[in-house]
Amino acid sequence: MKIENPPAGFEALEGAEIYRYGHLPVAAAFCRRLGLIDLVNSMVDTKMKLPPGEVVQAMVLDTLSQRSPLYRLESFLEEVDEELLMGKAVDAKAFGDVNIGRSMDALFKSGPSKIITALGIRATRIFALDTSAPSYDTTSTNVWGDYRSCENDCPPEGSLITYGYSKDHRPDLKQFMTELLCVDRGVPIFGRNLDGNSSDQKSNNAMLTRISSIMAKHGLGEGAFVYVADSAAVTEENLDTLGNNLFLSRLPARYNECGIAIERAVNADDWVSLGRLSKIKTTGNRPSAQYKSFETTVTLYEKEYRALVVHSSTHDKRRQKKCDRQIADSEKKINTALKKTQTLYACETDAKTAAAQIQKHSSRLHTVAASVFPVEKRKPGRPPKEGSPATRTHYEIEWELSEQEEEIARLRSIAGCFVLIANVPQEGGGKTMDSATLLRTYKGQYGVENDFSFLKDPLIVNDTFLKTPSRIDVLGMVLIIALMVWRLMERSMRTYVENSGEPLPGWCDRPTNKPTSFMMSKAIVGITVARKGRERHLLTGPAQRPSAFLKALGVSAAVYTDPHYQCTPVIPKKSA
Numbered sequence: 294m295k296i297e298n299p300p301a302g303f304e305a306l307e308g309a310e311i312y313r314y315g316h317l318p319v320a321a322a323f324c325r326r327l328g329l330i331d332l333v334n335s336m337v338d339t340k341m342k343l344p345p346g347e348v349v350q351a352m353v354l355d356t357l358s359q360r361s362p363l364y365r366l367e368s369f370l371e372e373v374d375e376e377l378l379m380g381k382a383v384d385a386k387a388f389g390d391v392n393i394g395r396s397m398d399a400l401f402k403s404g405p406s407k408i409i410t411a412l413g414i415r416a417t418r419i420f421a422l423d424t425s426a427p428s429y430d431t432t433s434t435n436v437w438g439d440y441r442s443c444e445n446d447c448p449p450e451g452s453l454i455t456y457g458y459s460k461d462h463r464p465d466l467k468q469f470m471t472e473l474l475c476v477d478r479g480v481p482i483f484g485r486n487l488d489g490n491s492s493d494q495k496s497n498n499a500m501l502t503r504i505s506s507i508m509a510k511h512g513l514g515e516g517a518f519v520y521v522a523d524s525a526a527v528t529e530e531n532l533d534t535l536g537n538n539l540f541l542s543r544l545p546a547r548y549n550e551c552g553i554a555i556e557r558a559v560n561a562d563d564w565v566s567l568g569r570l571s572k573i574k575t576t577g578n579r580p581s582a583q584y585k586s587f588e589t590t591v592t593l594y595e596k597e598y599r600a601l602v603v604h605s606s607t608h609d610k611r612r613q614k615k616c617d618r619q620i621a622d623s624e625k626k627i628n629t630a631l632k633k634t635q636t637l638y639a640c641e642t643d644a645k646t647a648a649a650q651i652q653k654h655s656s657r658l659h660t661v662a663a664s665v666f667p668v669e670k671r672k673p674g675r676p677p678k679e680g681s682p683a684t685r686t687h688y689e690i691e692w693e694l695s696e697q698e699e700e701i702a703r704l705r706s707i708a709g710c711f712v713l714i715a716n717v718p719q720e721g722g723g724k725t726m727d728s729a730t731l732l733r734t735y736k737g738q739y740g741v742e743n744d745f746s747f748l749k750d751p752l753i754v755n756d757t758f759l760k761t762p763s764r765i766d767v768l769g770m771v772l773i774i775a776l777m778v779w780r781l782m783e784r785s786m787r788t789y790v791e792n793s794g795e796p797l798p799g800w801c802d803r804p805t806n807k808p809t810s811f812m813m814s815k816a817i818v819g820i821t822v823a824r825k826g827r828e829r830h831l832l833t834g835p836a837q838r839p840s841a842f843l844k845a846l847g848v849s850a851a852v853y854t855d856p857h858y859q860c861t862p863v864i865p866k867k868s869a
């Protein structure tokens with residue numbers, strides 16, 4: 294907004310442009326700290342006047358503004374102080390569809406995954422990220438087009454857009470896959486798009502073949518880091534590909550060894566209490582889960598691995614529902630059979646024999662107790678005029694169905710268990726992990742899953758409107774870089790809280806020890822800046838709540854007036 298005729302007393306603002314800011318200048322300060330523009334420009338060979346680094350940063354900031362990164366990028370730059378966000382004055386009209394498309398083609402030729410890897414190395418060094426336990430996972434993203442060119446004999450470059458296993462439960466749509474390798478609370482250090490019909494097992498194998506070279510760039514050799522992945526990593530081929538690398542995963546239930554390990558733990562009933570692993574205390578209706586564990590071993594493909602059977606107090610709801618169905622099915626099956634059973638006998642011996650047969654209907658979950666009672670039945674014929682009618686003694690069977698409480702409790706206990714498999718030693722030389730550390734490290738896998746929620750959030754990324762797979766791959770790179778910035782901001786805030794012990798004002802101004810970037814984006818609002826020429830002045834500075842978040846992010850109010858301002862990394866005390 295430009296002021297042409299300012300009111301009395303505001304003559305100095307004549308001709309000034311007024312901008313209202315939120316969190317985007319902060320995100321730009323993180324991009325500058327990473328050297329995003331210069332890094333991309335150095336890696337992409339192009340003769341275009343529009344530097345590819347500026348295109349990438351503009352798309353990243355457009356993504357973090359909760360707009361589609363490809364939707365009218367030109368108008369996005371026209372509406373903001375482009376010099377403040379980009380670090381220098383740029384021509385918004387240069388960011389038209391044609392130039393963006395050509396830039397994406399040049400970016401693809403240079404290798405999107407190489408750019409992400411280089412940026413991940415910088416992020417690790419600048420922000421002192423903990424790379425000792427990289428987590429890996431994949432997800433699928435649907436597209437609405439038919440992408441018939443991908444089915445030709447000579448398909449276009451880029452990921453294959455085709456049908457595959459849809460993790461979004463949309464098998465009717467074609468898709469591409471995305472893989473991420475993340476560290477330290479979900480910060481991606483590697484990622485790329487994959488073919489739409491890629492399998493998780495094979496994707497894990499491909500990652501295992503290159504994980505050593507990736508981590509070597511972060512200064513970690515074999516045995517110095519633990520590769521964390523979901524159960525798809527546990528196959529014979531993947532375990533062979535591990536080599537001397539350490540790994541941690543969840544043992545799939547399809548292996549008999551999983552059930553055997555759980556049975557062993559439940560039968561031994563020699564659990565070690567791990568207590569509450571969450572660093573943040575919770576109250577009310579959602580108490581923190583309590584864990585206990587049992588150490589054992591399993592043998593897969595003639596090789597022994599460490600197995601940690603874990604029981605959680607917050608049982609898997611699906612598994613508990615399965616238990617309920619098993620109990621109900623057992624009761625229904627017994628009742629159905631008993632309804633067809635004869636209950637009245639003229640001979641006591643026959644009745645007792647039948648009662649014994651009825652009790653054989655007992656199952657693992659229910660017990661049938663049958664009893665024989667004599668009953669008097671009147672004999673057929675006309676009753677006498679005087680005296681009582683003649684009777685005959687018969688024998689009636691009555692039964693009672695009851696639950697086997699110990700067995701049902703055991704069943705529910707088994708349902709609350711899962712098994713972690715690892716080759717990380719518990720003690721000795723080199724890298725070791727006790728039970729609690731092993732579980733805590735695996736639970737860090739949720740960071741990758743949250744990252745996928747970001748990449749597929751309709752508020753962050755709208756439907757993909759790109760025709761060529763190569764450009765979709767570049768878009769995937771932009772989204773991963775935006776995710777990296779987003780997670781670095783979140784990590785900075787949480788590290789600040791841990792270092793200082795000062796919570797931040799969360800939702801409804803309630804103190805929180807777990808601030809999120811989304812929370813921050815809603816808290817930092819209402820900051821007004823007047824720009825006249827190259828000079829900028831705060832008209833409305835950050836209030837108390839935004840100021841608290843800015844401090845936790847390692848920036849000051851100068852981030853809204855200085856186009857060259859960079860954030861100060863918030864480093865954990867243990868790494869300082």
